[in-house]
Amino acid sequence: MIEVRQVNKIFNDRPVLIDVCATFESGKVNMVIGKSGSGKTVLLKSLVGLHSIDTGQIFFDGRDFHTLKQKERIEIRKEVGMLFQGGALFDSSTIEENVMFPLDMFTNDTQQEKLKRVNFCLERVNLHGINDLYPSELSGGMQKRAAIARAIALNPKYLFCDEPNSGLDPQTAIVIDNLIKEITYDFGITTVVNTHDLNSVLSVSDTIVFIYEGRSWWNGTKERMLTTDNQELNEFLFSSEIMRRIKT
Amino acid sequence: MNVFFHVGRYVAFLVKVFSRPEKHTIWIRQFFKEVQKLGLSSTGIIILVSLFIGAAITIQMAYNITSPLVPDYVISLTTRDTMLLEFSSTIISLVLAGKVGSNVASEIGSMRVNEQIDALEIMGINSSSFLVLPKILAFVFFIPFLVIISMFVGIGGGWLSTVFMNVITPQDYIEGIQLAFIPYYVTYSIIKSLVFAFLIVTISAYQGYYVSGGALEVGKASTKAVVYSIVMVLLFDLILTKLLLS
Ligand SMILES: Nc1ncnc2c1ncn2[C@@H]1O[C@H](COP(=O)(O)OP(=O)(O)OP(=O)(O)O)[C@@H](O)[C@H]1O
Ligand SMILES: [Mg+2]
Numbered sequence: 001m002i003e004v005r006q007v008n009k010i011f012n013d014r015p016v017l018i019d020v021c022a023t024f025e026s027g028k029v030n031m032v033i034g035k036s037g038s039g040k041t042v043l044l045k046s047l048v049g050l051h052s053i054d055t056g057q058i059f060f061d062g063r064d065f066h067t068l069k070q071k072e073r074i075e076i077r078k079e080v081g082m083l084f085q086g087g088a089l090f091d092s093s094t095i096e097e098n099v100m101f102p103l104d105m106f107t108n109d110t111q112q113e114k115l116k117r118v119n120f121c122l123e124r125v126n127l128h129g130i131n132d133l134y135p136s137e138l139s140g141g142m143q144k145r146a147a148i149a150r151a152i153a154l155n156p157k158y159l160f161c162d163e164p165n166s167g168l169d170p171q172t173a174i175v176i177d178n179l180i181k182e183i184t185y186d187f188g189i190t191t192v193v194n195t196h197d198l199n200s201v202l203s204v205s206d207t208i209v210f211i212y213e214g215r216s217w218w219n220g221t222k223e224r225m226l227t228t229d230n231q232e233l234n235e236f237l238f239s240s241e242i243m244r245r246i247k248t
Numbered sequence: 249m250n251v252f253f254h255v256g257r258y259v260a261f262l263v264k265v266f267s268r269p270e271k272h273t274i275w276i277r278q279f280f281k282e283v284q285k286l287g288l289s290s291t292g293i294i295i296l297v298s299l300f301i302g303a304a305i306t307i308q309m310a311y312n313i314t315s316p317l318v319p320d321y322v323i324s325l326t327t328r329d330t331m332l333l334e335f336s337s338t339i340i341s342l343v344l345a346g347k348v349g350s351n352v353a354s355e356i357g358s359m360r361v362n363e364q365i366d367a368l369e370i371m372g373i374n375s376s377s378f379l380v381l382p383k384i385l386a387f388v389f390f391i392p393f394l395v396i397i398s399m400f401v402g403i404g405g406g407w408l409s410t411v412f413m414n415v416i417t418p419q420d421y422i423e424g425i426q427l428a429f430i431p432y433y434v435t436y437s438i439i440k441s442l443v444f445a446f447l448i449v450t451i452s453a454y455q456g457y458y459v460s461g462g463a464l465e466v467g468k469a470s471t472k473a474v475v476y477s478i479v480m481v482l483l484f485d486l487i488l489t490k491l492l493l494s
Binding site: 045048050073077080084085086089090092101102104106 | 270271274355358359362363364366367369370371372373
């Protein structure tokens with residue numbers, strides 16, 4: 001479980017996160033939703049110290065991340081898998097080398113054991129026979145899936161996904177969403193997913209936090225979300241024609 | 249103020265870069281990759297440039313020294329010393345600043361903007377050390393070879409010009425390059441090149457590492473990397489020459 005308490009983050013005199021509070025539960029898909037520019041990516045990166053925070057606390061199963069020493073932080077980071085908005089595969093390495101990279105760095109397994117694990121992870125995301133291709137030779141959706149495979153290579157306790165299905169067609173998006181959900185349930189991971197795709201929210205979310213202009217404005221479940229009378233959340237949700245039709 | 253900010257951050261960056269690597273096997277693999285990418289692959293251009301310049305210097309010397317009182321072998325002797333003292337370390341480093349500097353800055357810069365550096369950090373890896381240290385050591389390790397190659401090829405280029413362009417007789421040329429040889433010139437040149445290699449890689453890596461934005465900024469960073477590397481190489485050429493030769 002990850003607890004975020006009263007986190008503030010200021011970029012060049014401009015507050016980007018203001019008193020953000022949230023709880024992300026283990027074994028569940030916790031979604032963070034909000035408009036583009038509301039601060040979702042900054043929040044996700046602040047969780048693991050890629051951005052420093054100005055005030056507030058972030059607890060990883062009781063461990064206050066930002067007061068830990070560098071060495072202890074690294075221990076937590078090794079328990080984290082992260083899927084970046086653009087995939088962030090290493091483009092001078094093949095897919096196999098990409099997925100094997102965390103294993104190379106942090107295990108003493110033999111080449112054979114590592115290869116087995118790599119193939120298991122690639123299998124898990126439905127990628128076969130592309131071990132020797134480079135990221136630039138894959139489609140956007142395949143890159144995302146390969147990035148998921150790399151993120152789960154070390155059996156993370158925490159999985160962070162930044163817009164896992166932005167730029168994908170609806171069908172591929174569903175495949176990725178379901179994948180994240182299955183992995184979360186199978187391994188009891190604490191998963192945090194940033195998205196502004198309402199389809200994913202409705203299909204795979206367990207808990208939801210709505211970020212509005214840098215504040216944690218609303219939280220709850222998808223059932224409660226659809227009947228909320230929170231004005232800003234309603235404006236966010238029902239800005240599209242299709243959602244307005246669902247509502248009525 | 250800006251200058252102090254950058255110098256401070258550059259020093260802090262170097263401190264992070266020079267920390268102990270986490271996994272030696274991977275580190276050695278990286279090192280040899282960089283030797284190939286930054287060093288070996290520069291050999292061709294260095295040979296080409298040295299050949300031209302060696303020939304050009306010989307022709308210029310012959311053009312300048314027309315007095316009948318000065319024997320012809322002085323021309324090749326001067327060519328040799330110019331190569332040893334200045335060309336094969338400093339000018340070669342300027343060429344390498346263009347090639348290696350832009351390569352390092354754009355590689356690290358694009359890793360930054362594509363969040364690949366974040367991806368390394370998230371795995372608990374010291375990204376600056378992991379990415380930059382192998383580059384520094386590989387290039388500093390390899391540059392003396394490039395310098396020595398350049399010395400031989402440059403002097404060879406001068407000889408070719410005497411054979412094909414009728415400057416002085418090849419016999420005089422050969423005689424001149426053997427006269428009054430001072431081995432310290434080679435040492436001096438290599439010491440300079442080690443410092444230049446360090447400056448080129450660290451300045452360029454610094455520019456790439458702190459890029460923010462997109463492809464446009466990566467381009468700008470790689471231009472800055474080349475410009476600052478060249479300026480610093482020339483500044484340190486002056487400083488080291490004062491220290492080592494006077
Ligand atoms: N490194 C940075 N320096 C300065 N400001 C930043 C930085 N990163 C983000 N911001 C600002 O923080 C705000 C929130 O950005 P963030 O990337 O978190 O948005 P987001 O909710 O992830 O949007 P999107 O859905 O488009 O990805 C933006 O206004 C952005 O300009
Ligand atoms: Mg974002």
